Amino acid sequence: MSLIGLVVAATLFGIGTYLIQQRLLTRIIIGLGLISHGVNLLIILSGRRGLAPVVTSSVGPDGIADPLPQAMVLTAIVIAFGVTAFLLALALRSFILTGSDAVEDDVEDRRIAGAETGATGEGS
Amino acid sequence: MSWILPAAIGIPLLGAGMAALFGRRLWPQRIVALIGVGSVLAASIALIFETDRSGPVVAQLGGWSAPAGITLAADRFSAIVLAVSAAMLFAVLVYAMAQLGRDALDWWFHAKYQVLAAGVAISMLTGDLFNLFVGFEVMLVASYVLLTPKTGPGEVRATMSYVVINLLASALFLVVIAFTYGLTGTMNLADLAVRLGDVDETIRTALGLLMLVVFGIKAALFPLFMWLPDSYPTAPTPVTAIFAGLLTKVGVFVIIRTQTLLFPQEGPSTLILTVAGLTMFVGVLGAIAQNDVKRILSFHIVSQIGYMIMGLGFLSVAGLGAAILYISHHIIVKTGLFLVGGIVESEHGTGALDRTGGLLHRRPVIAVLFLPLALSLAGIPPFSGFVAKLALVQEGVALGRGVIVAVSLAVSVLTFYSMTKIWSAAFWGSPGEEGRPAGRGMVLATVGVVVLSLGVAFFAQPIADLSIRAAAELLDPTVYIGAVLGDA
Numbered sequence: 135m136s137l138i139g140l141v142v143a144a145t146l147f148g149i150g151t152y153l154i155q156q157r158l159l160t161r162i163i164i165g166l167g168l169i170s171h172g173v174n175l176l177i178i179l180s181g182r183r184g185l186a187p188v189v190t191s192s193v194g195p196d197g198i199a200d201p202l203p204q205a206m207v208l209t210a211i212v213i214a215f216g217v218t219a220f221l222l223a224l225a226l227r228s229f230i231l232t233g234s235d236a237v238e239d240d241v242e243d244r245r246i247a248g249a250e251t252g253a254t255g256e257g258s
Numbered sequence: 259m260s261w262i263l264p265a266a267i268g269i270p271l272l273g274a275g276m277a278a279l280f281g282r283r284l285w286p287q288r289i290v291a292l293i294g295v296g297s298v299l300a301a302s303i304a305l306i307f308e309t310d311r312s313g314p315v316v317a318q319l320g321g322w323s324a325p326a327g328i329t330l331a332a333d334r335f336s337a338i339v340l341a342v343s344a345a346m347l348f349a350v351l352v353y354a355m356a357q358l359g360r361d362a363l364d365w366w367f368h369a370k371y372q373v374l375a376a377g378v379a380i381s382m383l384t385g386d387l388f389n390l391f392v393g394f395e396v397m398l399v400a401s402y403v404l405l406t407p408k409t410g411p412g413e414v415r416a417t418m419s420y421v422v423i424n425l426l427a428s429a430l431f432l433v434v435i436a437f438t439y440g441l442t443g444t445m446n447l448a449d450l451a452v453r454l455g456d457v458d459e460t461i462r463t464a465l466g467l468l469m470l471v472v473f474g475i476k477a478a479l480f481p482l483f484m485w486l487p488d489s490y491p492t493a494p495t496p497v498t499a500i501f502a503g504l505l506t507k508v509g510v511f512v513i514i515r516t517q518t519l520l521f522p523q524e525g526p527s528t529l530i531l532t533v534a535g536l537t538m539f540v541g542v543l544g545a546i547a548q549n550d551v552k553r554i555l556s557f558h559i560v561s562q563i564g565y566m567i568m569g570l571g572f573l574s575v576a577g578l579g580a581a582i583l584y585i586s587h588h589i590i591v592k593t594g595l596f597l598v599g600g601i602v603e604s605e606h607g608t609g610a611l612d613r614t615g616g617l618l619h620r621r622p623v624i625a626v627l628f629l630p631l632a633l634s635l636a637g638i639p640p641f642s643g644f645v646a647k648l649a650l651v652q653e654g655v656a657l658g659r660g661v662i663v664a665v666s667l668a669v670s671v672l673t674f675y676s677m678t679k680i681w682s683a684a685f686w687g688s689p690g691e692e693g694r695p696a697g698r699g700m701v702l703a704t705v706g707v708v709v710l711s712l713g714v715a716f717f718a719q720p721i722a723d724l725s726i727r728a729a730a731e732l733l734d735p736t737v738y739i740g741a742v743l744g745d746a
Contacts, residue, residue, distance in 0.1 A: 154422070154426070159418060162422055166422065166425050166426065166429070169426070169429045170425075170429055170432075173429050173432040173433055173436065174432075176432075176433060176436040176437075177432060177435065177436040177439070179436070179440070180436040180437070180439045180440035181439065181440075200443075202439070202445070203436075203439060206388050206435065206439075206445075209388075209392065210391075210432055213392075213395045213399075213428075214425075216399065217395075217399065217402070217421065217425055220399075220402055220403075220421065221418075221421055221422070221425075224406075224409075224414055224417060224418055224421070225418075227409050227414050228411075228414045228415075228418070231409075231410075231411050231414060232411060237415070237418050237419065237422075
């Protein structure tokens with residue numbers, strides 16, 4: 135694995151982790167996107183680098199790139215794409231319903247917080 | 259026999275497509291769904307007999323031999339767990355037809371549900387680490403959309419955290435895949451088991467722990483369970499029931515598969531036993547604090563996962579056998595309890611325990627269904643939970659692991675306490691609010707699940723023997739490796 139690639143992947147993970155801890159779903163989605171890019175990079179790095187993923191007249195058996203990580207990354211990208219689209223739809227739905235796409239607290243958390251301040255907790 | 263493996267995955271996927279094509283014609287959809295899920299059930303039962311008679315069944319897709327091609331493989335362990343899962347998928351399908359037919363008609367339900375069934379089948383039958391990721395995703399994507407047939411504020415809130423947590427877990431899974439592939443250059447589980455032996459001890463341990471974390475999130479182990487009790491209760495009852503019965507158990511299944519096959523170690527694992535004890539204890543404490551039928555039961559899922567992991571922690575044939583028995587018992591009982599919980603909710607129009615009551619007089623049959631399941635969950639003889647817990651406790655005592663045995667027994671008492679809480683609030687006392695009587699199909703499906711649970715108790719000996727044989731196979735990975743890679 136190349137050091138530059140690893141540093142880039144780690145940076146993507148770091149920024150993504152920071153964004154995931156935010157309250158707004160749109161930021162969380164961007165954070166997840168960055169993390170999955172970091173992961174994809176990591177998978178690409180795990181394979182052997184070469185000229186082409188097949189043996190041709192100009193690329194000998196020693197020069198071929200490992201095609202398997204590329205196939206795996208392709209699958210991972212498609213899956214992340216689909217789930218991100220679903221999350222964006224949820225964010226939009228939340229915006230329509232509540233006027234913001236902030237991730238709300240657990241029902242129980244709200245009940246306990248309400249009990250502490252003396253206010254009535256709200257159940258769903 | 260090897261054609262059965264792709265068939266168990268392909269038929270429900272084909273059924274999902276057909277169900278979607280049928281659009282708003284209800285009966286064709288239902289028939290296709292019954293055939294799709296039914297064929298998974300039939301295939302898995304056939305697999306139990308086949309694997310028990312002549313060892314693991316292996317299919318090399320596309321004719322490429324392992325480890326170059328994509329491998330599907332089933333041994334006794336996967337056949338047993340898949341059969342129990344498929345039986346529950348079938349029972350819940352019947353329940354859903356009765357409930358969703360009138361309450362929450364969702365035209366896409368049958369398509370989504372069959373994709374879920376296919377995802378479960380892929381996850382359990384695959385012999386390839388990357389395909390396992392794909393199987394998980396197929397299952398999870400189906401579960402995301404099953405959670406949101408209605409997109410009210412409650413569903414949107416719960417689904418958000420569920421999807422984000424699972425997406426993060428999937429990213430971590432891909433990190434594991436990248437590291438594993440970088441280290442060994444293979445994704446085939448059997449080939450990995452061979453090649454990981456050459457990897458440096460420290461790195462291998464790190465990889466094993468990373469896998470434990472990834473699948474621990476899916477299986478809702480302590481301290482990674484926080485997403486579960488929040489997201490499950492908001493879904494429609496059949497969906498919650500099947501999630502409760504299956505999804506976390508797929509995580510447990512994979513933990514057991516990877517830890518025994520890829521990272522074999524001698525003797526009891528104190529780390530896994532500690533995680534198991536904390537999982538059961540924290541889960542049951544959460545359950546006691548709740549006041550809603552589905553939320554109580556959701557915390558019990560977490561608590562019960564601890565028992566299965568406890569069986570893995572012993573890393574002995576008897577311990578793993580008990581864990582397999584426990585998984586089979588638990589999938590049935592947990593699904594059944596959620597189905598009864600759904601009936602209680604339907605009868606009262608609410609699942610909040612301060613607004614229910616008096617069901618014992620109004621609908622005694624529901625009480626009859628609830629009682630054996632609740633007692634079984636707590637581990638009271640002669641029900642199936644007792645048989646499974648007894649096997650675990652015996653092995654714990656035999657290995658001299660007193661602490662975990664004491665914790666597991668204490669948790670049983672607390673489980674019993676929270677079951678009596680549901681019982682006294684829902685079945686005894688003054689009549690609660692009126693809802694709509696539960697449909698016949700709902701009761702019928704629940705009866706089926708209860709009968710199956712009693713069956714596990716009645717035929718405890720042959721089932722326990724089978725579990726022991728499956729456990730012996732797990733602890734001797736050479737059988738699995740030899741079957742997949744061939745003897746060449």
